[in-house]
Amino acid sequence: MEATATGVRAQAKQAMLEAILTAARRQLAEVGPAALSVRAVARDVGMASSAIYRHVASRDELLTLLITDAYEDLGAAIETAESEAERGDYAGRFRAAALGARCWALAEPHRYALVYGSPVPGYIAPEATIGPATRGTAVFARILVDATAAGTVTHVSRSQIGHAVLVPQVMHEFLPGVSIELAALGVLCWAEIFGLISFELFGHLVGSVADNEAFFDAGVSEMVDRLGFG
Amino acid sequence: MEATATGVRAQAKQAMLEAILTAARRQLAEVGPAALSVRAVARDVGMASSAIYRHVASRDELLTLLITDAYEDLGAAIETAESEAERGDYAGRFRAAALGARCWALAEPHRYALVYGSPVPGYIAPEATIGPATRGTAVFARILVDATAAGTVTHVSRSQIGHAVLVPQVMHEFLPGVSIELAALGVLCWAEIFGLISFELFGHLVGSVADNEAFFDAGVSEMVDRLGFG
DNA sequence: TGTACATCAGTGAACGCGCGTTCACTGATGTAC
């Protein structure tokens, strides 16, 4: 009974935290991260503002929770999308992962902006955000690793890339066996994917690109070519 | 004498506006666009907060001025950098323009984030920002146009790009004579350049990329290849 | 099972603060004769 008893309290607490985060996500979408306010969240959730402090230490911790939450959610979306492609189809896996990222971003523009837009002034991301941040990226890395292991990489860009460009530890941990050239190309593509998504979401394609989805697809096709998954 | 007289007043007014913008840029760097405050700007400039309203209609107009100002400044930096390359060296011009953008962004990270980071919540950009926004982009467009006119474009990516992807008016106005394929490739590169800059500035390369400049250079080299400026 | 005690989620008032914008005003600077 003891375990169940404390379990009930803990469960209620967990549910309350979830409600607070839901309200905070709503707030985020309305006023943005810089104007996110503990009091507004409390109002939304129907509590005294001071009650929030029973669940969250400060406004900054609330922001941290939103950030890790967004990274995890985006990472999960990329994982799910990628997992639906055939394992041996590296182009398909890459395409699915990229599209998964874009779909999530379109559905959750404010949470996307929170993690891939401007840093929040005055907020310093604690170490706890690093883990979740790599989740989505790791999916892309795995595709490169698998393709290399399978010997499917047929051609990489002709541009020269110095050996010191990437951090060795990342090469060992996330890209074992992958050549520096392909790894650097992968990081470039990773940045391009999020560059394309940001441009679309932040309005820089308005007036230039008529069909955002076709444009993104064209970009991804090009990346697949470059990576040698053609 | 009349013209000089009003000229003196007008000149003082102009100087005051410049002082306000300088203070506003400082504020922007400290607290970000969402927290930019008329009162803090007034304090910085040494005036009563109400005095600001003699020069600027509202907080939103102040933001608009900062945005057009940032676009113009970035555009000018790209123009200057690009103009130093030899006219017939399209790869060199492209490279210079891209590096010019990156240099400006590194020197003015907050103003860069203002225009290429997350949109400011609750702020709706007026039409007046459109013109300045195209200034830098136009430099890249001109390189494509010139290279096409000179017949220097030797090879474009093998990926297929539908004809409806780009807005026809933009093709006519900024990219006359340029093929749809090259134009789309150009827009992709444009997005990639700003994607790379944003990733670097917003901290997404920390821990992965050891040498940001070399990495950016590698990316640009690759783009030059793709565009057929090799 | 029943009772005494401890835990702890939520309250509401209070702290000191900053915000955008308006408004009647002052006083220096420019203009017209």
Next chain:
DNA sequence: TGTACATCAGTGAACGCGCGTTCACTGATGTAC
């Protein structure tokens, strides 16, 4: 050149508002005997 008047940049008080965080408190829920 001298004077009367108009312009207008800057003032400071005021409006109504929201903020993060603390603190002593209440009262329900869980725990230990």
